[in-house]
Amino acid sequence: MRSPWLVEGLALPIWIISSELEDDNQQELRVLYKEFIEAIAYWLWQFTPSISSFFQSLIPEHQVINIRLFLPPDEEWHRITEPKDTSNLKLVNIQADSSSKNLHITISSAICSLLQNSDNSGERLIMQDILSGLRDVLPSREQAKLSDNVIAKIIDHHAPLGIKKKLLFLDSSINPELDDRGLLPYRKVQSADEDELLDELGNYLNSVEKLKTGTIPDDQRTDVLNKAVKFFYRELEKIVASLNPKGLLEYLIACHEAIVREVAEHHLTIPTRLACFSSELEMVKTLNSELPERYKAALASRFMIEYVVARPPSGIRPFSLSVYDRLQALASHIVNFGFESDLINYKLADIKQAMLPSGRLGTDTKQYEKMRDAYMSIFTGGEIDRTTREFGRYWRKPKAAAGKPSFVTQFDTAATIEFGYSITELQEFFSAAMNIGRDIHPSVAHLFLKELIARLANQLSWTQERVSQAIELLSLKPLSDFLKPDPPFKAVDVFPWRFNRPLSYLRRPFLHRQRNGEIEVLWGIRHLNTVSQYLIYLCLNGRLKAQSKQMKQVMGELRNIEGEEFNDEVADLLEQNNTLIVKRRVKKIGNLKIKGEKGILGDIDVLAADSRRKRLMIIECKNFALARAPHEMANELAELLKGNGKEKSAVQHHQERFDWVCYHLQEVLTWLGLELTTDWKVEPLIVTDYELVTPHLWPSPIPVVSLVELSKSLLQ
DSSP: OOOOEEEOSSSSOEEEEEOOOSOTTOHHHHHHHHHHHHHHHHHHHHHHHHHGGGGGGGTTTOSOEEEEEEOOOOGGGGOOOOOOOOTTSOOEEEEEETTTTEEEEEEOGGGHHHHSSSSSHHHHHHHHHHHHHHHHTSOHHHHGGGOHHHHHHHHHHHSOSSSOOSOOOOOTTTOGGGOOTTOOOOOOOOHHHHHHHHHHHHHHHHHTSOOOSEEEOGGGHHHHHHHHHHHHHHHHHHHHHHBOOTTHHHHHHHHHHHHHHHHHHHHHHHHHHHHHTOOHHHHHHHHHHHHHHHHHHHHHHHHHHHHHHHSOOOOOBOOOHHHHHHHHHHHHHHHHHHHHHHHHHTTSOOOEEEEOTTSSEEEEOHHHHHHHHHHHHHHHHHHHHHHHHHGGGGGOOOOOOSSOOHHHHHHHHHHHHHHSSOHHHHHHHHHHHHHHHHHHOSSEEEEEHHHHHHHHHHHHTOOHHHHHHHHHHTEEOOOSOTTSOOTTOOGGGGOTTSSSOTTSTTTOOEEEEEETTEEEEEEEHHHHHHHHHHHHHHHHTTOSOOOSHHHHHHHHHHHHHHHHHHHHHHHHHHHTSTTEEEEEEEOEETTEEOEETTEEOOOEEEEEEETTTTEEEEEEEEOOOOOOSHHHHHHHHIIIIIOOSSSOOHHHHHHHHHHHHHHTHHHHHHHTTOOOOTTOEEEEEEEESSOOSHHHHSOOSSOEEEHHHHHHHHHO
């Protein structure tokens, strides 16, 4: 089967087609052909404005140009190696047939050395040779016009050296989540199944709960939402119980592996898609729909796996794609309705409800959606900036450190007390399990517990008892009652709309089941890498619900260090504007302490004066961890904006510092070497490392912007 592409817009259409594959099982090569043909077609489409005129002379005699691509079967296509010197190699061989206007292109696997990096140098070389080949099918009188110099200018104009690229060759050992081997197709939550379930919910609320058409009183809203969650949960419970368990868990893990790769690839390709196709405004609109869709699928998938492990079925019903879609839709509704209930419970959104004449439960989320859309536009703008800055890391191999940084040693010591294992040991454990898993299957691995323990003990040089304890720490097991996990866990630890749960697939990637009277362990290779990164994220961002005093202390110390570094990052950004006077960590103005009626008000993180615009910025720098769930948003809201009754919020503290500066403006300007005039304006500002949702939920008297937003505003 070939993968033809048509390029229109030139004087003649160009067909790009692959050579026939002798073996129908050459799936990897088939995928490779598709990627190369799509890339060639894209670049020819990009070059159209510059090359179209050269082909006008071919119109009377010819109707089409055919490009036939041949990729020699070679393991080098699928093996990432160290970069080679390709200067003396013929990487692209072009044979042009001037009579038939056909182009035969052979691309050597040695081109991989140029494709295995973060820029488009390999694609530039390929397209330079292809344009040279197309020149050879032109009449001799036209060929001189498309000289090597002209081709070079076309390449530089349309494909400038950088991240505008289509071919992404990556080392899966560096990027396990992006490994495309052995995967099922990615599948999102199906809206048709979600709609059908909403109709069924409406019928239930009408016929069983006796809810009548009309507005639901505010004090009954969470009760109705909880009934909806229970309805969907019972339906999921019933379907799972009816299923034949054979191959079920493997299939669910495989589906989740596809989701993990989709999310990772989507993140990777944001900068290249922006460079290849869109303006930033268009990209923001696209991401506003794409990001929630993928996160929805991931959340639903994780919950399904957690439930099936906890309550393994023993039925006879065969599993099918339609069953999978219905379970995903059920899981998604459980998450959404639980999330809405928490939004109301934590007073984060005023969501009105009514039983509609159609029989459905109606929820008025316009106000919340307006806020969410405004936030998502800002957040996705930040994601574009972050993914662009991080793009090169996908090709950087980790360097072996000469010694552990002091904070890593501290963390390892604290983690050993908290978990029984250092962070370094846990990362080695995850790596060993991924290696063992890949030897079994590129996507889903399973071994009997005894054999897994033996293999890990051998690879890590640990005792089997120590390996067994690590697996226990990181495993999900069957439960007698999913909603009543054994102590010390609570019901909220299994609620899928809650984040940072100790009983989640994100914390426990090894899945236990009974098979032939023995315990068998299953795990997903890509998800295992996600978990290893997630554990570090929880520790570094202070989100881990630590039990030990040592871990709490180390996380606090690291957050302080990161706070200082973020403070400097904000100041460094402002100092790039040479019209600003920037001061860091201002404790006092001359001999004047920054002091209020009840004592010292704390440092001004960054003080920036713009003498040209007569602006004095009083900046507080806060590196908050990203709040995802309502209970996290409520905590962030208290810390940032509202306070909690005992302690003032960051805004309230900063307002006091702002008032102090306004009162002592003359002293501040004198200290900065500036003259006091009546047109000086003092502006308070809070800068965060990520875009926060809470300022959109609750009005802030002080502007709150992310570092990305601040950077963009300075460019205006």
